[in-house]
Structures are given as structure tokens and as C-alpha cells.
Amino acid sequence: MSVRVRFAPSPTGSLHLGNALTAVANRRFADERRGVMLLRIDDTDPSRAVTGGEEAILGDLGWLGIGFDDGLFRQSDRGAVYAEAADRALAASAAERDDDGSVRLARDGTTLLRADGTATYQLATVADDLGLGITHVIRGSDHRPNLPLQQRIARALGGELPDVIHHGLILGADGKKLSKRHGHSSIAELRAEGFPPSAIRAYLEELGLPEHDVHLDLSRLRRLAVDAIAAMPDDELAEAAGAPVEVVPALRGARSLVEAHEYAQLISEPEQIALPEEARVTLDRFAELRLPAPEWLSHDEARAIVRELKAVGGDLRALRLALTGAERGPELAAVLAALSRDAALARTA
RNA sequence: GGCCCAUUCGUCUAGUGGCCUAGGACACCGCCCUCUCACGGCGGCGGCACGGGUUCGAAUCCCGUAUGGGCCUCCA
DSSP states (O other): OOOEEEEOOOSSSSOBHHHHHHHHHHHHHHHHTTOEEEEEEOOOOGGGOOTTHHHHHHHHHHHHTOOOSEEEEEGGGOHHHHHHHHHHHHHTTSEEEOTTSOEEETTTOOEEEOTTSOBOHHHHHHHHHHHTTOOEEEEEGGGGGGHHHHHHHHHHTTSOOOEEEEEOOEEOTTSSBOOGGGSSOBHHHHHHTTOOHHHHHHHHHHHOSOSSOEEOOHHHHHHHHHHHHHHSOHHHHHHHHTOOGGGGGGGTTOSSHHHHHHHHHHHHSOOOOOOOGGGHHHHHHHHHHHTTSOSSOOHHHHHHHHHHHHHTTOOHHHHHHHHHSSSSOSOHHHHHHHSOHHHHHHHHO
16 A cells, blocks of 8 residues: 655745655655655644635745645535544434534544534544555644544544654753744744745754754755855856856855845945055956956956965955955955956956 | 653764763853954863662663752633
């Protein structure tokens, strides 16, 4: 029997990092077994729905490069399936109808169908895991207490719950439940902070299926961001940083995509700043070297100029300041290579 | 409070009774490289939660305690 797993978020907006871990774990579980992962939106509770919540989740998954092979299924579309499931449980005397019209599991009174006929999460999730042919449920350990109950519901529906694997949750660095207060808790936030998707993906892959709760390790995530940026092809980095591909060599030292974008800005639109008088001699020397060189420099040619300036004791900081308007930024030679002769001379005039 | 799960350096982990004086990665601290940033090189700091068993031998098995977490909704 081929493996079939599902990722089943509630449409409450951008994915929480812990949910993303579940998605990645399911994706990997399926991939490693040439199985199928389907996407299901668990939206049985309309009061919890958030406008744009589903779109945000789809956007996050796409951004992270997590695809799905079947679905998307929405529980709000599947009322008939749950009603039929409830009937089956009723017929088998595994459930009973309450005075108010709701349907409850006979054994412990857990509500399966509300009085208005809509399914609760417990019924919907079990009916779907059975009905959609799920073979393995991989979810966060916050669901662990549900396991015995869901197994009972599965039997009440005449089936058997798939194998269930629980993984530890991602907590804040302080060991408390990850929340908005910590920052960096949702994919949207991490994205805005400039983390490349491949870094987040790598972090989640690294975590695997933690047996116990883990603390979010921002240092590790930052490191992975640096590695991910270093590994990005030029065109990809250019797009991710919103910069022209010519300046990409100058973006390599950036630690985040936000910083990469700032580096690009330094080159295209530097802030005007006043330079100290002592800088003049270095800038003049630079002009002498730059003038006879080609309109555009190769990185090697740019390095040769930097080396020459350095050899004569030039003030490279002043040159950096003149060219980018900042004391820190991309490698000098990369800046020179990204600037035309005219642009460079204008800034050092 | 009840039930459940977990517990190896700051963090993530390797470790399934002898190979463990507990290995690695990231972080941190020095030094080197260096126009800043990032990368890289070298070195350092630092851990089996505690107490009892079992065993010739325990990070590894059992029990207890502690700590952390999860859940206790007609939420997911």
C-alpha cells in the first residue's frame, strides 16, 4: 500500500513555524516513500476563519517550496461526508442523537455533529483521515491527547485510525509557547525579516521529527540564512533581493535578504555625505586609476585597482564612503565592478 | 489539580549495556585572514537533571523525584 499523508492546517493566516515543521515533515515522509501528500484545510469552525487565511497558507507553502499532490480539500465542503459518517456511527449504535439534535459518541459523549448539523473537528478529522485514505498522520504533539478518542471515533465509524506520529513543538528561545510576542514566529514574519525560504526549509529539515519540544534557535536560523544566500545562483539572489543581476557579486556578504536589498540600494542610490578633506588624495588617485580603465570593470580588474590603492596607502574607508555613503557594506571591488566609470567618478569627484 | 509526553554542552543533536576521559554542528570567547560585512583557518569554554536500583560494567534498562511541555471546548 502506498503512503498517503496529509497536511491539514486551519485557515488562520500565515503559517506558524511549528505548523511549517509539520508540513515539511509530512512532505519529507511522503517523498522518502514515493508517497502522496495532500492538503486539507480544516475549517470546520467558521468562527475561527480569518479572511485571507487560506491564501496566506498557500502563499507560505509555495514560498517554502512545499508542494502537494492531491487536494486541496476543504472540510467546509465536505459536510455530506461527515453527515454520512455520523449516520454510520448512529446505525452501529456507536453514537446517539442528543435532545438538541447533536450527535455524540456513545461511549463518552464527545460531540460529533453539532445541533446545526455541522461536524466538529474530532469527527471531521477522523472521517477524512479514513475517507481520504490517509496511511500516516504526522502532527504536532499538541494533538497527542486526542489520540485515544480519535481511535474510538474511527472504530465507531467502522474503521481503524492510521498510524500516528507526533513530533515536538517549536517553542520560543525562552522555552515558552511560541507566540507573536517572541517575534519570528510566523512564516510571514520570517520572510519580512529577510530569511530566504531555503534557510527556513533547511532549519525545519534539520529538526526532523523532534521527540521533544525544541527551542527556536535564531542563531542557527541566521547562520543557515547566510549559507543559503551564499548558495543562491546570481539570478535567484537578484530576484530575492529585488536588485539588478549586475550587482549580485556585491550582495554576497549580506546576512539576510533585507540586508542584501540594502546593499543594492547603497550601490544604486547612495546617501550623499560630506567627506573629510584628507580623503581627497585617495579619491584623486582613484580617479587616475579608474579613468583609463574600461567603462565596466571585471571583478579582477576592480580588485587590481583596490590593491593598487592600498599599496600606495590609500584610504579605502574614504573610498567606500564616497561610493556608497556608508561605512559598511559590500566588498569594495564588487562595488567598483557594479558601477560604471562615470558613476564611480561622479561619486568621487 | 488530573491525564499524557519528554529530559545529553547556551541551542540542535550523535549515542539502543563495554569502542564515552561523551563525538559533532551552531552560538559564545581568543587568535589569524581582512577596506567594512560575510566567508574561511586555528584554539578555547561548555553537557549525560537528581536519587535509588539491575549488572562484572549504565548516558544507554527499571523505579521514584524534579523540571519542562502538551491537553483537559459542540477550537484545531
